[in-house]
Amino acid sequence: MPDNIYLPQLARVAYIKDEVYGERAIKTFRVEPVDGKLFDHECGQCAMLSIFGRGESMISIASSPLIREYKQFSIMKVGRVSSAFHELEVGDVIGIRGPYGNSFPVDDWRGKNLYFIGGGCGLAPIWPVITTAVAQRDYFKNITVFYGGRTSRDIMYRTELEKLRDSVDVHLSIDKAEEGWEGYCGFVPAAVMDKDPNPGNAIAITCGPPIMIKFVIQNLNKLGFKDEQIYTTIENKMKCGIGKCGRCNVGKDYVCVKGPVYSWAELKHLPEEY
Amino acid sequence: MINLQDIRDTARDMLAKGEVRTVIGYRRGTRGMLAEPAFITDPAQADDLVWNPTCFHNLSLYLVEDRKFLAHLRQNPGAPIGIVAKGCDARSIVVLMQEHYFKREDVYIIGVSCEGTGVVDERKLAPHLNGFQASDAVFDGDDFVFTTAQGEKRLPAREVMADRCLECRIPFPKEHNLVFGEDKTGRQLAEPFAALKRFEAQEGGDRWNFWSHHFDRCIRCFACRSVCPMCYCDECVVDSITFPVTSETSAEEKANRIRWIERSATRSENITYLMTRAMHLAGRCTDCGECERACPVNVPIRLLNNKMEREAREKFGFEPGASIGGPSLVASFLDNDPGDFIR
Amino acid sequence: MEKILEKKRIDDWIKALSDWEVHAPALQDGIWTYQPVSGAIRLDHPNTNQSPKGFAFPQREIFFSFEQIKGEPPKLKQVLPKTPQHAVFGVRPCDGRGVPRMDKVFNDHVEDPYYNARRKNVAYVGLACNKPPSPNCFCLSVGGSPVSTDGLDVQLTDMGDRYFVKAITEAGKALMKAADGMFSDPSAAEQKQLKQVHAEAVAHPQRKVNDPDGAPAKLKANFNSPLWEEMARACIGCGICTFLCPTCHCFDINDEVQNKAPLKGQRVRTWDNCQFPDFTMHSSGHNPRENTGARLRQRVNHKFQYFHENFGMHQCTGCGRCITGCPVGIDIVTVVNKVTEHAG
Numbered sequence: 003m004p005d006n007i008y009l010p011q012l013a014r015v016a017y018i019k020d021e022v023y024g025e026r027a028i029k030t031f032r033v034e035p036v037d038g039k040l041f042d043h044e045c046g047q048c049a050m051l052s053i054f055g056r057g058e059s060m061i062s063i064a065s066s067p068l069i070r071e072y073k074q075f076s077i078m079k080v081g082r083v084s085s086a087f088h089e090l091e092v093g094d095v096i097g098i099r100g101p102y103g104n105s106f107p108v109d110d111w112r113g114k115n116l117y118f119i120g121g122g123c124g125l126a127p128i129w130p131v132i133t134t135a136v137a138q139r140d141y142f143k144n145i146t147v148f149y150g151g152r153t154s155r156d157i158m159y160r161t162e163l164e165k166l167r168d169s170v171d172v173h174l175s176i177d178k179a180e181e182g183w184e185g186y187c188g189f190v191p192a193a194v195m196d197k198d199p200n201p202g203n204a205i206a207i208t209c210g211p212p213i214m215i216k217f218v219i220q221n222l223n224k225l226g227f228k229d230e231q232i233y234t235t236i237e238n239k240m241k242c243g244i245g246k247c248g249r250c251n252v253g254k255d256y257v258c259v260k261g262p263v264y265s266w267a268e269l270k271h272l273p274e275e276y
Numbered sequence: 277m278i279n280l281q282d283i284r285d286t287a288r289d290m291l292a293k294g295e296v297r298t299v300i301g302y303r304r305g306t307r308g309m310l311a312e313p314a315f316i317t318d319p320a321q322a323d324d325l326v327w328n329p330t331c332f333h334n335l336s337l338y339l340v341e342d343r344k345f346l347a348h349l350r351q352n353p354g355a356p357i358g359i360v361a362k363g364c365d366a367r368s369i370v371v372l373m374q375e376h377y378f379k380r381e382d383v384y385i386i387g388v389s390c391e392g393t394g395v396v397d398e399r400k401l402a403p404h405l406n407g408f409q410a411s412d413a414v415f416d417g418d419d420f421v422f423t424t425a426q427g428e429k430r431l432p433a434r435e436v437m438a439d440r441c442l443e444c445r446i447p448f449p450k451e452h453n454l455v456f457g458e459d460k461t462g463r464q465l466a467e468p469f470a471a472l473k474r475f476e477a478q479e480g481g482d483r484w485n486f487w488s489h490h491f492d493r494c495i496r497c498f499a500c501r502s503v504c505p506m507c508y509c510d511e512c513v514v515d516s517i518t519f520p521v522t523s524e525t526s527a528e529e530k531a532n533r534i535r536w537i538e539r540s541a542t543r544s545e546n547i548t549y550l551m552t553r554a555m556h557l558a559g560r561c562t563d564c565g566e567c568e569r570a571c572p573v574n575v576p577i578r579l580l581n582n583k584m585e586r587e588a589r590e591k592f593g594f595e596p597g598a599s600i601g602g603p604s605l606v607a608s609f610l611d612n613d614p615g616d617f618i619r
Numbered sequence: 620m621e622k623i624l625e626k627k628r629i630d631d632w633i634k635a636l637s638d639w640e641v642h643a644p645a646l647q648d649g650i651w652t653y654q655p656v657s658g659a660i661r662l663d664h665p666n667t668n669q670s671p672k673g674f675a676f677p678q679r680e681i682f683f684s685f686e687q688i689k690g691e692p693p694k695l696k697q698v699l700p701k702t703p704q705h706a707v708f709g710v711r712p713c714d715g716r717g718v719p720r721m722d723k724v725f726n727d728h729v730e731d732p733y734y735n736a737r738r739k740n741v742a743y744v745g746l747a748c749n750k751p752p753s754p755n756c757f758c759l760s761v762g763g764s765p766v767s768t769d770g771l772d773v774q775l776t777d778m779g780d781r782y783f784v785k786a787i788t789e790a791g792k793a794l795m796k797a798a799d800g801m802f803s804d805p806s807a808a809e810q811k812q813l814k815q816v817h818a819e820a821v822a823h824p825q826r827k828v829n830d831p832d833g834a835p836a837k838l839k840a841n842f843n844s845p846l847w848e849e850m851a852r853a854c855i856g857c858g859i860c861t862f863l864c865p866t867c868h869c870f871d872i873n874d875e876v877q878n879k880a881p882l883k884g885q886r887v888r889t890w891d892n893c894q895f896p897d898f899t900m901h902s903s904g905h906n907p908r909e910n911t912g913a914r915l916r917q918r919v920n921h922k923f924q925y926f927h928e929n930f931g932m933h934q935c936t937g938c939g940r941c942i943t944g945c946p947v948g949i950d951i952v953t954v955v956n957k958v959t960e961h962a963g
Binding site: 305306307308310311312313315333337338399409490493495496497498499501502503517518519521522523525530538539540541542566569570572573574 | 648649650668669678679754755852853855856857858859862863871873875887889891892895896897898900902903904905942943944946947948950952953
């Protein structure tokens, strides 16, 4: 870590892609260092991104740690800083500091079946795990991705998901039926039940809106997944990223340090302050 | 003299009969002699109620909170809420009703007259107690009687009373459903706006130095705003800590919200905060003085509000909280309103 | 190093500290605050209105400034505080105990360069409390003492016309060495008197947290207790309790813009407060601590459970400021006692 943890490194936006349009617009940004190199990270970690004059926001790193040249972030337009991100153009310079938080124990999962269950913009935090597992395909048994959006227009990483189909089972879903939609219609927890995943030698990783996570976990439990086999991430408002500013704690732990990745076995014992 | 038992009996009866759903009053706190706000719903707890010179709080603040809570739950109020109110507090309730925050029938005002006295100012009291802490305080005619480890200490109330009470012109809740104590309107313990007059006797440069000094000292804990029943806005324009966001608030609204002041407690930001607040209280502030009492660093906030109050009174003959049906200062225009203030 | 200083010579000692910027409590605007010393000091203050935490953790800290001309990359300029050496006189033992707690927060896991840059230049000259300076003192029940030296560099004890002066750290020794000739060695009688003064100080009755050792587990068990909402019913959600606290460290970071084009501004840290409604509010509007009950619980649990679980000690040092300052009577001693006595 640098001497002054609060001083961001400058990074240039090298690529912008519109993932989702409309009210819950999501854009993907790739950023490269202006000078030197960016920090290394692990799957699930976050970075504090700045737009000078607007402020900072904690965003999960959506690119695989195997990619060293750039870091990728998918940002939904929700507030002050994220709206400013949506106005950026290629070549603009932002600030970045990190990495923050813990990570998914991907190496421990070698030899297992992996089920990824994402909803909405919740695909971004687990995307580095998916892409890392795919890049190291031989280390893992079956890999299955369930991902749903409210409508077909809310599906992010559409092209990338299609490419995954070569080596991974991909099940896309949307909440309500639409003309021309060939995937599942219904909520993500139901989409999971529909495919009846086998808990044997498996790990399930889920991320999405809190209500979705709640029912996904209930359903996984029904299918026989043990709490230790289920992983998720949580979010809280953050300012410092290093456990000092005092707001992201759930019980004694600061999510920016001990989180955002939790197994359900750990998380279910924590107070629901997230 | 008010018989405390009468207040307790009233609260108990009304709660038992379901005529009110809660009585907001005062009870003994756990910090020495001080009273604290009490929310009595069980008739058996009515005997917790107290009435003494430490009943500072303007409890109408909690009528606002109650209303916000009901709105949050999307519930109707049902039975009215009972509230113990001094003269200034009752005038605040009237202002809130003028502003249609709630209806008259939603509130049952248990008025208490301050009679010949008012509430104590702890800062004035301290030097009288030789470093001892009072464990009890009671009214006794024109005196306050304090109990300390050294015994009983009787003091003429006017020596340790809050300025706001000394300067109070109407120490009686005119608007009430029931009232305890004598109406001593017309009593004159100190000239109205006496503190303001003392301040204004200074030269302009001294006045600026005075306020610069105090604006620098404000730590922006927002206690003055938080304790004020008139500061009920869900979103305060000059306080960055309240910004009601729901799932329906658009990203644009959030992104474009103007920050009139920064979070830093620096002079420019503090001036903007305190002055804007004072302007927004013109014709609404009933001089309960809670902002100044709550201030942890003794910024003389009351002077700002008093200034506005006196302007309203002298220029427009306006008395905040005088009557529910009466006009509000800034939302009404009368043919005989003076025009000199905009020249 | 233990010495005796005649009381009337304290101003001479301070004068001899030409390498330090000396601050001491002064009564101004009706409250005691730490002020730069010019002339005589009096150390007869109850406790200061605000804790001395601001010497290392000021309410406003500039992290860096930024400038950007449109189309060009921004330029950042780091601003690390360069403070002179400070000697803070009259620090009460509770506030002294706040110092190591703040040190932990700002150095656990990652070091905070701004805090440390200031902290290394502050020496705390404590004053033992011969009797409790506030009716809301409760240091004894949270592991402290009116004669504690924890976090202090020098401890003064008032012995009538003299101070018993004890150096606790190297920084403290340096302060005493700067005025070597003014001190005398304590006699056996003075040593004995010190013991007696300290014994009397500790014997003074104080308010009491009844079960400090049981608090972490009991608070944890009562997380969902309806008591929280009930006890916070009167809370107005202001920042007094935490801004006055010697160990509250929560902060906000914001960009303050002085000029829009070309962009010019500063990234600034300011004190923040767990009692403010927006403290934990997500951008979506979701707020994990939605009401005053949840916020009161956070403040109390942080002091008496979370900090204890993380660092093995209570964060609260028993100064009583949050009790004295609360406009509506919320009393942390009463709150902790109620919750810990409540059958979970």
